[in-house]
Amino acid sequence: MNWPIGKASERSGVSIETIRYYEREGITPKPGRTAAGRRVYDADTILRLRFVKRCRTLGFSIADIKALLKLSRSQDESCEDVGAIGANNLELVRNKIADLKRMEGALQALVASCHKGQKDCPMLQELFAD
Amino acid sequence: MNWPIGKASERSGVSIETIRYYEREGITPKPGRTAAGRRVYDADTILRLRFVKRCRTLGFSIADIKALLKLSRSQDESCEDVGAIGANNLELVRNKIADLKRMEGALQALVASCHKGQKDCPMLQELFAD
DNA sequence: CTTGCTCCTGTAGTCACTACAGGTTTTATA
DNA sequence: TATAAAACCTGTAGTGACTACAGGAGCAAG
Incomplete structure (x- = not known):
């Protein structure tokens, strides 16, 4: 079809x-x-x-996907190479999660310090501090 | 200076x-x-x-940062608006974390199924499956 | 036979930078 | 003082992975 x-x-x-x-x-x-x-x-x-x-x-880059597609068409045992690309991407994903969690924690604290009607915004003050 | x-x-x-x-x-x-x-x-x-x-x-976009800078120079009470921008970004960050965790889980399973010397790579098979 | 949908190519825009090329000015050393 | 090296300038193009047109052609239903 x-x-x-x-x-x-x-x-x-x-x-x-x-x-x-x-x-x-x-x-x-x-x-x-x-x-x-x-x-x-x-x-x-x-x-x-x-x-x-x-x-x-799953977060693979286009370059990785090209490599995976090439491996999928190759004759030789490719499972090891595929696994390596996967493991590499897994690490990248975990690093991104770690970065974002750090952001989340800091952001949460800043937002919590912010209340309406406040005179000088504590969040801005913190971000502008020396 | x-x-x-x-x-x-x-x-x-x-x-x-x-x-x-x-x-x-x-x-x-x-x-x-x-x-x-x-x-x-x-x-x-x-x-x-x-x-x-x-x-x-902290993950704020340039557009958000422009808005925060504008608020920081405004006369009126801006803490509420600042907090709203912060809360919005916090939500974006949390959504990204959720997406990445989903990726992490799926990736981990795929990579674990991949062993060297395997004939047909289970990871590729899974990704190509109907 | 006409209306509206799908499809075509080609180009430009997104985001937040980063990386030159090709030039001028300032600073440090001999 | 001469010169070399570093810092700076403008302007443009590239990054990744799409997305969004503009302007046109083809096709299917009523």
Whole structure:
């Protein structure tokens, strides 16, 4: 079965604009075209789009996703390399969480110090302090 | 006391390029200039730069920081508005943490399923599954 | 046969910087 | 004092991963 880009978008969860972007970036292969020049997608490309979507949801960069796709097509045992990319991304995610938690703690304290009707805002004072 | 941009950068923790960027964006006022056209910073502007730096570290957007700076110069009681901007950012930060934790959980499971020497990588299989 | 939807290409914008290129001025050293 | 090195200047382009048009062509339903 073949589908036009709108259906491919629906089936993969990737927006039409983003599908075209992925094509430009060489993440998905160039699809077939109708006589009038419209893109036509097969089931395999739609699977790939869904894969990319899931990877993005997991925080993988486009560069990592390219590497994962390449590994998925390689003959040699790739599970180790895949795991390494995954572990690397997991660390990045954990670092981001740590950063954000630090932000959350500081922000919470600042916001709590802020009460309406106050004369000099303690939050601003804190942020402006030497 | 007045300082050239390099010293202002040191004292505020904001890079030279970023100081010039903040000036272009109207976040910091246009500084004075020497006869030769070099920027000269006073203590007040350096405080502002430090304020912006701290706000960025807390995850505030540039738009929010502009609003906070405006509130800090306004006559009327601004503590309530400041608190609202802070609370809003706190929510954004918490949403980001929630997203990342979801990522972390899913990633961890995928990476754990990946062992070297495996024939078909379970992580890739999972990500490609229907 | 016309209305409205889907699709096309190409370009520009988003956010918050960062990185030059190619020039001038100031400061430190010989 | 001469010169080399550092600091500064403007202006522009690049980053990541999209998103948002503008302006046009094709296609499907009533």
